[in-house]
Structure formats: C-alpha cells, structure tokens
Amino acid sequence: MNLxxxxxxxxxxxxxxxSYGKDPGDVFSSTLVAIMQSVDVHSIEKTKKLKHKDVVIMSKEEFFNSIDVFPIEFITMKHSYKVIFGEDVLSEIDIDMKNYRHQLEYEVRSKKQILTRAIREFGSTSRFTAKIMDDILNQLKILVIHIAHLSQELKSFEYDYMVAIHRLSEVSGKGMETLTNLLYSIEQNKYKDYSKGQKLQFLSELLQDIKDLQGYVDSFEA
Incomplete structure (x- = not known):
C-alpha cells in the first residue's frame, strides 16, 4: 500500500x-521515522492524520546525535527497515557496542526497580499493578530479543521474542520456561483473572526472571 x-x-x-519493524514493507503496521531539515509545530501537526500508532519525528542533527543514547532502537531499525522516501540515513550509522550493552543494563535494572515497586505497593494500588503488567510486556519482549542478540555475538537478530528466549536459553544453559509462561500469560490477559495470591506469586516469579536477565547482561563484556 502506497503512502x-x-x-x-x-x-x-x-x-x-x-519504516521499520518485523515487516517494514507493510508501511501501515510498521513504525515510521521521519527525518526533517527542521521540526516545528506545523510539520508535526501535518502528520496527525497518519494512520500510524508510532511515528518518530526528528531533525537530521537530532537523529545522528541520538545514536549513542538509543542504541537498542537504532539496532532494531537497522535490522529490518525500508526507505520510503529520500536518503538512507541508517546506512550511514555505526553502533558502539559498549553503549548498546550499557543501555540494556540500564533498561533491565530499571524494570527490576519498577517491578519491586509494584510488589511493594501490591494490594493498595491494583490499577498501578495492572498498568505495570501492560507496560512491561512489550518492553520485556524487546529486551529479551536484544539480550539474545548480544549474547550470540550479534550473529543474528530475531523479532520473535519466543525464539529469542529459546536462543538465550541455549547460550546460557538455563531454561527460561517461567519467563516464557509469564510473558504469554500477560499477552493473553490471563494475569487479570488471577486471584490476589496468584498475582503476587506471578510478580515474584517475574522479578526473579528479570534478575536472571540482569545477570546475563552483567556477564557480557563492557
């Protein structure tokens, strides 16, 4: 479909x-990245009618200055993208693997703290806990994909988080069935039907899995 x-x-x-994502050729189901000479209110407002959930709008200067800050996002882009218009700016960039590892470490550690807070406040803020589960799902999927990618010395990149978990299990020598089941439960909204005790157990198991992921990242050379 043409845009x-x-x-x-x-x-x-x-x-x-x-456009980038699992199928960048399907423009309307992918994330769009628009690189402009200059970004102002008018140029942003003009994109409002785009039928895209995710549209990233940046100036060229901001784009190149962001590479060391968001290596996870740029690596995701580089592995599956399509140029719809203009320059192939992604072909010009190189990712510093130290920055890549550092961002992964930051993201995993921050998720652990968020989940710790959810457990601490469990029962008094059920809406907060439910929102945490919804938010953490996609974030954990992306992190698992990138941790598996880094652990295999960048030999391959897989957008399917289940495949990534399997590869990570092979590399680490440790099964990750619990994490697989937890992510699947969140994805299918099964978590919302759990009793209070089941939810607390669920959060505890997820916290342990995130600690394991942190251990994998910590084991990689900086």
Whole structure:
C-alpha cells in the first residue's frame, strides 16, 4: 500500500522517511521515522492524520546525535527497515557496542526497580499493578530479543521474542520456561483473572526472571 507523502509531509523539508519493524514493507503496521531539515509545530501537526500508532519525528542533527543514547532502537531499525522516501540515513550509522550493552543494563535494572515497586505497593494500588503488567510486556519482549542478540555475538537478530528466549536459553544453559509462561500469560490477559495470591506469586516469579536477565547482561563484556 502506497503512502501519499505529500498529504503528511512537506517534501522540501523531508530528508528521509523510513519504516521499520518485523515487516517494514507493510508501511501501515510498521513504525515510521521521519527525518526533517527542521521540526516545528506545523510539520508535526501535518502528520496527525497518519494512520500510524508510532511515528518518530526528528531533525537530521537530532537523529545522528541520538545514536549513542538509543542504541537498542537504532539496532532494531537497522535490522529490518525500508526507505520510503529520500536518503538512507541508517546506512550511514555505526553502533558502539559498549553503549548498546550499557543501555540494556540500564533498561533491565530499571524494570527490576519498577517491578519491586509494584510488589511493594501490591494490594493498595491494583490499577498501578495492572498498568505495570501492560507496560512491561512489550518492553520485556524487546529486551529479551536484544539480550539474545548480544549474547550470540550479534550473529543474528530475531523479532520473535519466543525464539529469542529459546536462543538465550541455549547460550546460557538455563531454561527460561517461567519467563516464557509469564510473558504469554500477560499477552493473553490471563494475569487479570488471577486471584490476589496468584498475582503476587506471578510478580515474584517475574522479578526473579528479570534478575536472571540482569545477570546475563552483567556477564557480557563492557
């Protein structure tokens, strides 16, 4: 399906338009990245009618200055993308693996703290806990994919988090059935039907799995 670029972007200001994701050829189910000469309120508002959930809008300067800050996102882009319009800016970038590992460590450690808070406040803020489960699902999927990617010395990249968990199990020599079951339970919304005791057990098991993931990341050379 073609995207009518003129409807949503000023071509004179647009340097590059890229779609990325599991199937970047399916533009409307992928994330769009628009790199512009300059970003202002008018250029942002023009994209409001795009039928995309995820649209990243950046100036070219901001794009290149963000590589060392968001290596996870840039590696995800580089492994499966399509140039819809303009320059192939992703072909010009190199990712520092130290920054990659450091961001993974930060993300895993921060998820552990968020989950610790959820357990601490469990019972008094059930809405908060439910929101944590919804938010943490996609974040954990991405982290598992990237930890597996890094653990295999960047030999392959797999968008399917179940395959990534299997590969991580092979590399670590430790089964990750619990994490697989937990992520599946969240994805199928089974967690919401659990009793209070089951939910607390669920959170405890998830916390242990995140600690294991942190251990994997810590074992990689910085």
């Amino acid at each position: 009518e670029i003129e409807k949503f972007f000023n071509k004179d200001n647009l340097i590059s338009l890229i």
